Amino acid sequence: MPAPLRKVVLDVLKPIRGPSIIDVSREVAALPGIEGVNITVKEIDVETVTLTMTIEGSDIDYGSVEKKLEELGCIVHSIDQAVAGKKIVEQEEVEQGE
Incomplete structure (x- = not known):
């Protein structure tokens, strides 16, 4: 069974x-x-x-999200971030050396 989707950031x-x-x-x-x-x-x-649109949860069903948005007349332009697993891991900014 795949790990649960915990966070998704969408361009809508x-x-x-x-x-x-x-x-x-x-x-x-x-x-x-x-x-x-x-x-x-x-x-x-x-x-x-x-x-x-940033969505967080314990087990996000992306298909249900997309279907609900379509019912509301919205279109997902892109998925800009997806986080899955037991916890939400935030992306760290890493400075590049000059």
């Missing part, structure tokens, strides 16, 4: 006339295995809003 496109980011965050947070959702607006265009 949401229609301007679609649901609010509050509604999107609540709908996604209600899915099984999800403990929290953070949505930040990155850019607003004429017809779409570009969002960064």
Whole structure:
């Protein structure tokens, strides 16, 4: 059995006339295995809003997340980070020598 997906960061496109980011965050947070959702607006265009969505949980079912977002009229543009395993491991910044 694969290790549980604990955190995923998505680049998402949401229609301007679609649901609010509050509604999107609540709908996604209600899915099984999800403990929290953070949505930040990155850019607003004429017809779409570009969002960064961070999702954390004990066992995230990415397929369910993608399906819920599609039901809300959103499109996943890219998966920018995925963390799996027994705990969330944060990425460390490493300075390069000059």
